[in-house]
Amino acid sequence: MNDALVRFDQVTFGYGDRTVLDACDLNLHAGERLGLAGANGSGKTTLLSLIVGLHRPQHGQVFVLGRPRQSEADFREIRGPVGMLFQDSDDQLFSPTVAEDVAFGPFNLGRSRADVEAIVARTLAQLGMQEYADRVTYKLSGGEKRLVAIATVLAMEPEVLLLDEPTAGLDEAARQRVIEILLGLPQAMLIVSHDRDFLDHTATRRTRLERGRLLTLPAP
Amino acid sequence: MHHVPRSSGPLLDRIDPRGRIVAALAFSLLAAVANRPATVLAALALAVLGTAISGLRFGTVLRRLAPVNVFMLLLIALMPLASGGRAIGSLGPLHYGEEGLRLALTIAVKGNAIVLMLVALLGSLDVTTVGHALNHLRVPDKLTHLLLFTVRYLDVLRREYERLNAAMRLRGFHPRANGHTYRTYGHLIGMLLVRSLDRSERVVAAMKCRGFRGHFYLLDHFHFSRCDVPFALAALFSLAALAWLEWL
Structure with missing residues (x-):
């Protein structure tokens, strides 16, 4: 059990007196794509933010990449290897141009300028988006923004991907494109989604968050 | 990674944005402190020449000048009434002074x-290029990032406003001069503020997830090229000529 990339040990978290996670256990192993379903407001996004240290558990412990994570310094170490895709791409893309946004993460990881330029080119090419490099992020369509947001996460060369509603608000073509991209990636993933058909295509294992507990669902 | 974007004006676009910003700033300062009519007129002539070279469309230039000149007209109409000097006309107890008119005209020419x-x-x-150029000119990071973030999120905010506004209209809201309207707009603005705050928190969270520790890196690099030499020389020469007209 200790080789899990992400592990929750009896994690409890709440806002005020509302408990969102009640002594939850969770495991995510290499090669897995774990689908996480649950009603609106059931705490799926909160669960993701606990993994990357945007929130801290009130009880229990979060293990990421084999080590317990408690302080901001602990979590800083994992912000490269654990990539998080936000629900609203406008939250994620803040740089003026696509190339700069993709470069933001690698720069923060201390890569050299030459490295960063190579990573940007490679990542955009991987998603077939070379010609987007100099486009202005706020002028992109919703689908394009989502793909660029995926590029910004992949540019950090993560081992684990946390995806918050990756297909929400996309048209059919963009949704298909996202599914293809995700299926082609080797990383372990935790995918939050309401889109059952999407999870059927992508998830290797499924769980559901209900009244603070994680329930195991039958494999698709 | 990428270079100066081309939007319009083939000649000026090849010139380093940093040089353009410095030249524009120096020119504005000189024109603002100039007092002699010859200097002021020479500055206007230079500006007209610059506009002609820039290749901007005439309509665009006029649209940008319009708001300035509405203010200038007001100045020309009112300033002579308040200042002394020989009267060139009077309207009842009000004297239209020569000195004031001269001042107002000088300001109008300088402004234009x-x-x-x-x-x-x-x-x-x-604006993005301006932001980057400012950063390369050693303008404090905080200020340039404020500018770039504003540009980035202005449109998001505008769309949020439009969605809220549309939703209000769909529920039969018509703005009128009454308490209900003011209260509704108050709620709208309040909601925009709350949402902006929420969004800024999500943006910071997303940035932290990508390893942000308070430092930004810019990809853009500007290069001082051969095209910049004639521009720099022309700018220096013109500014020196203006200074000579004013002070010698």
Whole structure:
């Protein structure tokens, strides 16, 4: 059990007196794509933010990449290897141009300028988006923004991907494109989604968050 | 990674944005402190020349000048009434003074010269490039990032406003001059503020997830190229000529 990339040990978290996670256990192993379903407001996004240290558990412990994570310094170490895709791409893309946004993460990881330029080119090419490099992020369509947001996460060369509603608000073509991209990636993933058909295509294992507990669902 | 974007004006676009910003700033300062009619007129002539070279469309230039000149007209109409000097006309107890008119006209010419030169030199740059150029000119990080973030999220905010506004209209809201309207707009603005705050928190969270520790890196690099030499020389020469007209 200790080789899990992400592990929750009896994690409890709440806002005020509302408990969102009640002594939850969770495991995510290499090669897995774990689908996480649950009603609106059931705490799926909160669960993701606990993994990357945007929130801290009130009880229990979060293990990421084999080590317990408690302080901001602990979590800083994992912000490269654990990539998080936000629900609203406008939250994620803040740089003026696509190339700069993709470069933001690698720069923060201390890569050299030459490295960063190579990573940007490679990542955009991987998603077939070379010609987007100099486009202005706020002028992109919703689908394009989502793909660029995926590029910004992949540019950090993560081992684990946390995806918050990756297909929400996309048209059919963009949704298909996202599914293809995700299926082609080797990383372990935790995918939050309401889109059952999407999870059927992508998830290797499924769980559901209900009244603070994680329930195991039958494999698709 | 990428270089100066081309939007309009083939000649000026090849010139380093940093040079354009410095030249525009120096010109504005000189034009603003100038007092002699010859200097002021020469500045206007330079600005017109610059605009002609910039290749901007005439309509665009006029649109940018319009708001300045509404203010200038007001100045020309009112300033002579308040200042002394020989009266060139009177309307009842009000005297229209020569001195005031001269001052108001000087201000109008200076104002137009400055705006024209800014439009010519900076009008074809997009805000993003201006932000980067400012950063390379050692303007504090906080200020340039404020500028770039504003540009980035202005449109998001505008769309949020439009969605809220549309939703209000769909529920039969018509703005009128009454308490209900003011209260509704109050709620709308309050909601925009709350949402902006929420969004800024999500943006910071997303940035932290990508390893942000308070430092930004810019990809853009500007290069001082051969095209910049004639521009720099022309700018230096013109500014020196203006200074000579004013002080010698």
